[in-house]
Amino acid sequence: xxxxxxxxxxxxxxxxxxxxxxxxxxxxxxxxxxxxxxxxxxxxxxxxxxxxxxxxxxxxxxxxxxxxxxxxxxxxxxxxxxxxxxxxxxxxxxxxxxxxxxxxxxxxxxxxxxxxxxxxxxxxxxxxxxxxxxxxxxxxxxxxxxxxxxxxxxxxxxxxxxxxxxxxxxxxxxxxxxxxxxxxxxxxxxxxxxxxxxxxxxxxxxxx
Amino acid sequence: xxxxxxxxxxxxxxxxxxxxxxxxxxxxxxxxxxxxxxxxxxxxxxxxxxxxxxxxxxxxxxxxxxxxxxxxxxxxxxxxxxxxxxxxxxxxxxxxxxxxxxxxxxxxxxxxxxxxxxxxxxxxxxxxxxxxxxxxxxxxxxxxxxxxxxxxxxxxxxxxxxxxxxxxxxxxxxxxxxxxxxxxxxxxxxxxxxxxxxxxxxxx
Numbered sequence: 001x002x003x004x005x006x007x008x009x010x011x012x013x014x015x016x017x018x019x020x021x022x023x024x025x026x027x028x029x030x031x032x033x034x035x036x037x038x039x040x041x042x043x044x045x046x047x048x049x050x051x052x053x054x055x056x057x058x059x060x061x062x063x064x065x066x067x068x069x070x071x072x073x074x075x076x077x078x079x080x081x082x083x084x085x086x087x088x089x090x091x092x093x094x095x096x097x098x099x100x101x102x103x104x105x106x107x108x109x110x111x112x113x114x115x116x117x118x119x120x121x122x123x124x125x126x127x128x129x130x131x132x133x134x135x136x137x138x139x140x141x142x143x144x145x146x147x148x149x150x151x152x153x154x155x156x157x158x159x160x161x162x163x164x165x166x167x168x169x170x171x172x173x174x175x176x177x178x179x180x181x182x183x184x185x186x187x188x189x190x191x192x193x194x195x196x197x198x199x200x201x202x203x204x205x206x207x208x
Numbered sequence: 209x210x211x212x213x214x215x216x217x218x219x220x221x222x223x224x225x226x227x228x229x230x231x232x233x234x235x236x237x238x239x240x241x242x243x244x245x246x247x248x249x250x251x252x253x254x255x256x257x258x259x260x261x262x263x264x265x266x267x268x269x270x271x272x273x274x275x276x277x278x279x280x281x282x283x284x285x286x287x288x289x290x291x292x293x294x295x296x297x298x299x300x301x302x303x304x305x306x307x308x309x310x311x312x313x314x315x316x317x318x319x320x321x322x323x324x325x326x327x328x329x330x331x332x333x334x335x336x337x338x339x340x341x342x343x344x345x346x347x348x349x350x351x352x353x354x355x356x357x358x359x360x361x362x363x364x365x366x367x368x369x370x371x372x373x374x375x376x377x378x379x380x381x382x383x384x385x386x387x388x389x390x391x392x393x394x395x396x397x398x399x400x401x402x403x404x405x406x407x408x409x410x411x412x
Contacts, residue, residue, distance in 0.1 A: 006316045006318070006331050007328060007330035007331055009355070010318070010328045010330055010331075010352075010355070011318045011328075013355050013356070014318045014320055014326050014328070014389075015318065015320065017320075017356070017389065017392065018320035018321070018324075018326075018392055018395060019320045019321065024392075024393070026232055026393055026396075027392060027393060027396050030393075030396040030397060030399070030400050031396060031399075033400060034396075034399055034400050034403050037403050037404070037407065038369075038373065038403065041369075041371050041372070041373055041407070042373050113217045113220045113221065115220040115221065115224040115226075116224045116225075116226050117226035117237070118226075119224075121216075121217070121220050123213050123216065123217065124213070125212075125213035126213070146212070147212040147213060147216065148212070149212065150212055150215035150216045150218075150219050151216070151219065152212075152216075164244070164247075165247055165248070166247050166248030167248060184216070184219070184220070187223065187224050187225075190224060191233055191236060192236075194240070195236045195239070195240055198239075198240035198243045198244060199243060199404065201243070201244070201247065202243045202244075202246065202247060202404060202407060202408065203407065205247045205248070206371075206407055206408070206412055207412050
């Protein structure tokens with residue numbers, strides 16, 4: 001077939017509108033998730049490597065330094081698979097930890113505060129961790145330090161978002177803590193994290 | 209529990225609402241829900257229809273379609289929203305080869321990203337036998353009033369890629385309600401939805 005000529009004026013306009021200039025925060029966020037998904041597809045990585053990539057990406061687009069992602073094992077127990085931002089001791093302690101489904105879903109034990117759409121906030125004051133697991137935190141000596149202001153996020157506080165699969169089956173969870181400025185995250189940031197969690201749940205449900 | 213901790217919980221309850229507070233959050237919620245619905249859904253047809261409905265509802269496009277690559281390596285439209293029954297029949301009869309899609313010769317396009325192609329009416333990006341598939345074919349020769357207007361004959365394709373990053377289909381969107389070219393954000397969202405859809409309907 002004979003090549004049709006392009007309208008170059010229209011082409012320039014489209015390239016200017018859609019392919020040039022600096023990206024807005026929203027565009028950067030969406031492009032980042034797409035790149036993450038393309039990357040994990042292209043590399044054909046193992047589940048652990050894929051979740052490690054996800055944890056690194058969460059650290060990049062949120063203000064949190066400590067990111068854990070846990071998944072269900074073949075024995076039905078849940079264990080941390082990807083850990084980013086923890087010191088050696090805390091990481092080693094986390095690697096040895098396992099949870100039952102009840103440990104993760106029974107909110108009557110630590111009574112987390114539900115916020116945004118699907119996030120759970122575990123408060124340091126409620127000692128939201130089993131006795132003897134203080135070493136799973138980066139600074140166990142700071143556990144129990146009084147919170148100065150309501151907007152502070154302190155050692156022992158953490159946020160959890162569940163990764164849910166078919167028929168509401170629990171596939172795993174994302175846990176974040178240690179915000180760079182020591183403050184509660186902005187609502188927008190939690191919303192973005194929840195959105196990313198929904199994409200990750202899809203990946204897990206297809207890849208597991 | 210200390211009072212400051214109580215105040216933190218109150219702050220989370222009062223200031224971190226789960227209700228969308230702007231159009232972008234509304235899209236985020238709807239796409240999350242679409243992703244959740246797809247989990248455990250084995251019917252590709254159901255997922256494709258859900259995708260077209262979601263896009264049609266969230267964005268400004270009056271026309272949304274999805275074409276998939278069949279076993280004979282030919283692309284065929286599987287679902288659409290926005291055409292009359294008569295146009296739909298003609299539209300579903302159209303087939304494209306990979307070279308129709310990836311080679312600019314027959315259908316000149318502007319590539320604005322790795323997976324998005326804009327087809328503009330000025331370049332007549334259609335074959336003679338496709339004219340019947342347009343909702344308003346008599347408007348195909350209309351002059352574009354302003355450069356950023358979207359007119360009959362303009363359409364945008366966004367590739368859907370599988371787990372191996374092979375193109376297995378594409379979204380086609382056209383005809384914005386506001387008669388303007390879509391926003392950059394809308395295109396970025398469609399690209400992300402296409403990426404998620406590729407993971408939903410192909411095997412790892």
